[in-house]
Amino acid sequence: MPQLSGDDLGANDELIPFKDEGELEEKRSVSAHRDLDDVKSSLVNESETISSSDSETDRRPKPRPDLENRARHSQLFEEALRRQQDAGLFQPSPYMGYPFFMIPDLGNLCNPYLTNGALASSAQMYLPFQWPVLDVPGRSAAVRDAVSPAQLSNSVPVVQRPPHMSHLHPLLSYSPEAFSPQRASPGFSPDAGVSRTLPTPCYPMSPGGMTQIPHPLGWLQGQSMYPIAGGFSPVALSSLMSGGFSPRLVPTPQSSIPHPAIVSTVVKQEPGGGCSSSQHENVKCDAAQEKEDDKRNYVKKPLNAFMLYMREERPKVVAQCKVKESATINQILGQRWHSLSKDDQSKYYDLARKERLLHSKLYPGWSARENYGKKKKRKRTKSETEQMADDLSPQLKRPCVSTAADETPHTHPHTPLAHPPPQTAHAHSRPHTVSHLTHTHLSQASPASSLDSPATPTTSLASPGAPAPTHTDHAHSSFSHSGHMSPYGEQLQPLPLTTKPHRPAHLLIHRAATVTPGPSTPSSSSSDTPALSPLTAACRSPLPPPLLSQPFLAPPPTSTHQSAASSHGALAQLLRRAHQP
């Protein structure tokens, strides 16, 4: 079990202190803060000046005029800056996976969690602690000492990331591989055949541009999805990072610096540049303005570990499986997630934890509650779903686990792992799924390598807020990822990917609708739950699936074979219609 202490993370020296550790550091460096007061104030003033220059922001109340927070953010930044200057800003970080620190109060910079960062008065931003360019031997000093903003201006192209490049998420920078020489090519990804091979904006190593590597921080290259008036180019930020810290932040019309966890919601800018003078249109504009304000002030939740993993792995799945439907991709990713080693998962849990900490620092008063109900969609509750199941097929309503045990030929009811987990060990609100149980049956040989619930890696970090590990959790926690066998090998196929036991009605109704009566066979057992096509099933394995070379041939929808997504979608619609008066 990986013990990710602070040293392992290497975050103590590279990241701004979080929470308790941060409090101490802040106290210790009060004097150092004073040294940068001027810098801070100039920065804040600059930010506010630019912010106030925005006609829209003038009319809008500041979402968070909390001066204390601003001062605190500034202090945090100063601390981070001081540390970087003391230790050498461009020293390679022992924790390459999280090369960011925050700069507070750059109001018009793209806010990490805002749908549009243009208006976050208390907006902070993430900056790379170090750039991979700085790993080049002999370069660091030169870059640190000699590169002026203007020079960087000439060397750092601000490139609009095309929409299809959006998967080149900054999370890539979390991965040490992103900085490895193997990846030091514009293609960026070892995976061939995807949009990853599209031209990736590169950061020249120096004004001379003798070496180029892809900028791992895709979010630093300006995204069309964050059209921010008065945004800043990475140039200015580079100057900030390099210690020059010039207040001459250079506004650029289209550039923005999105954050790794940043939001992709586009706040459309009025093509005309605002409302016209017509009174009628002004009314419309007011309404639209409010709508836009809501969107802009919307602070999104930080990404959890799986979300971070998805953003990184999705392109690979798309490339390997030639699947575009996110529902299917997510099923694959969900399976792959469970097949990850604990170390790999720990990486994402760690990142997610840091994201949450950063988020909490950015928005001390923010709560996920604020986003409740902001999404218009309203999913059916479990009770509603079950009620639908009752209405449609009362005889089918029985526990999912027992269903799997009854109908899965390879089930070993005598095996403890095949039984539902103790009710006292719930790390998830969701019970175990058919697929998880199936995994358990097929891979119960190495319980020592169990996958723990998300709490485990977090707990291993000794995070103050980390939940306690639940070793008794999850039947699938005994799923082996030790690599002795492919977790999704042939014998596992086709496994049901649907792992939504809190929608038992879907599964059961689907089963009832698709399974033909008769003795259960291995093949029928695999078809009694929604199964993926052969290719997508093969893609569940993170290893190169053998079927990848074969053309994608989704099996025709038969009475016993249907894609999980389609069947569920159809069932969902059926249920919705049935539920409607």
Added chain:
DNA sequence: GCCCCTTTGAAGATG
């Protein structure tokens, strides 16, 4: 153009 689907995890809401 909105919503669903689909995944896991975090956190708020609820009983």
Added chain:
DNA sequence: CATCTTCAAAGGGGC
């Protein structure tokens, strides 16, 4: 406290 619900991302698909 246990359970349920919502929302994070993503993009095709349905309406």
